[in-house]
Amino acid sequence: xxxxxxxxxxxxxxxxxxxxxxxxxxxxxxxxxxxxxxxxxxxxxxxxxxxxxxxxxxxxxxxxxxxxxxxxxxxxxxxxxxxxxxxxxxxxxxxxxxxxxxxxxxxxxxxxxxxxxxxxxxxxxxxxxxxxxxxxxxxxxxxxxxxxxxxxxxxxxxxxxxxxxxxxxxxxxxxxxxxxxxxxxxxxxxxxxxxxxxxxxxxxxxxxxxxxxxxxxxxxxxxxxxxxxxxxxxxxxxxxxxxxxxxxxxxxxxxxxxxxxxxxxx
Ligand SMILES: NC(=O)c1ccc[n+]([C@@H]2O[C@H](COP(=O)([O-])OP(=O)(O)OC[C@H]3O[C@@H](n4cnc5c(N)ncnc54)[C@H](OP(=O)(O)O)[C@@H]3O)[C@@H](O)[C@H]2O)c1
Numbered sequence: 715x716x717x718x719x720x721x722x723x724x725x726x727x728x729x730x731x732x733x734x735x736x737x738x739x740x741x742x743x744x745x746x747x748x749x750x751x752x753x754x755x756x757x758x759x760x761x762x763x764x765x766x767x768x769x770x771x772x773x774x775x776x777x778x779x780x781x782x783x784x785x786x787x788x789x790x791x792x793x794x795x796x797x798x799x800x801x802x803x804x805x806x807x808x809x810x811x812x813x814x815x816x817x818x819x820x821x822x823x824x825x826x827x828x829x830x831x832x833x834x835x836x837x838x839x840x841x842x843x844x845x846x847x848x849x850x851x852x853x854x855x856x857x858x859x860x861x862x863x864x865x866x867x868x869x870x871x872x873x874x875x876x877x878x879x880x881x882x883x884x885x886x887x888x889x890x891x892x893x894x895x896x897x898x899x900x901x902x903x904x905x906x907x908x909x910x911x912x913x914x915x916x917x918x919x920x921x922x923x924x925x926x927x928x929x930x931x932x933x934x935x936x937x938x939x940x941x942x943x944x945x946x947x948x949x950x951x952x953x954x955x956x957x958x959x960x961x962x963x964x965x966x967x968x969x970x971x972x973x974x975x976x977x978x979x980x
Contacts, residue, residue: 718776721783732864773798792820811978824849840866843880882971
């Protein structure tokens with residue numbers, strides 16, 4: 715399986731490293747396309763595959779073409795790739811907000827997969843939602859799912875609208891977690907801990923709580939009930955969160971992110 719990654723930035727490099735590390739492809743079968751000679755040279759130094767500067771030299775012959783450039787660079791990319799993509803090739807785009815209909819139309823090709831990864835993909839702990847056009851075969855979908863799985867977990871969604879929803883939940887999600895962590899670190903320093911102690915207390919608490927949750931069959935509500943005893947400290951915190959409408963605020967934030975994702979895709 716010959717893979718071409720277009721764009722060797724954060725995500726392009728993450729995929730290249732993950733595919734090679736997982737032995738899902740060999741360096742011989744991996745190609746990267748950059749747009750400047752400087753970037754071609756910088757990418758070549760990583761020794762992850764063959765690096766090209768001209769789409770005409772690397773698009774033909776690829777089985778899977780991964781588009782990992784910024785959405786604002788997509789019009790120029792479409793222009794550069796026009797007429798090069800063949801109908802049997804599978805195009806996988808991770809560009810936020812670039813719709814399947816646009817990819818199909820601009821690249822004039824039927825086999826399109828759209829995916830939304832997130833930042834922890836960099837350490838193999840990512841979450842990726844993906845969907846595809848009907849023309850992508852089951853075998854091709856499995857191949858792409860195997861590629862995406864080298865960066866973490868994946869979920870296939872039937873409707874493209876679910877990609878906008880996943881953008882709001884798992885795509886932007888790491889920022890929500892950091893927001894909550896940062897608030898707790900502020901509370902910890904206000905209570906007299908040094909910043910280093912606050913960081914340790916909070917990060918280890920998040921790590922432990924998520925791991926405990928993952929290893930059990932219990933829901934978040936079950937676990938809250940286990941921590942919070944009647945008239946105790948956790949219950950006092952829960953009452954304060956309720957009065958501050960913290961839960962409603964987080965839900966409203968996620969909905970706002972989903973609405974913005976829909977807007978950007980128009
Ligand atoms: N980062 C994330 O966590 C994340 C999560 C979900 C989705 N995404 C999506 O992933 C995509 C890439 O994000 P990123 O963070 O990896 O961006 P990035 O670090 O800016 O990398 C984009 C790369 O694309 C290159 N490029 C632009 N136009 C090109 C062209 N015509 N041909 C070849 N290369 C080209 C850029 O080259 P130069 O170096 O020359 O500028 C740059 O190296 C975006 O569409 C984003 O929406 C990212």
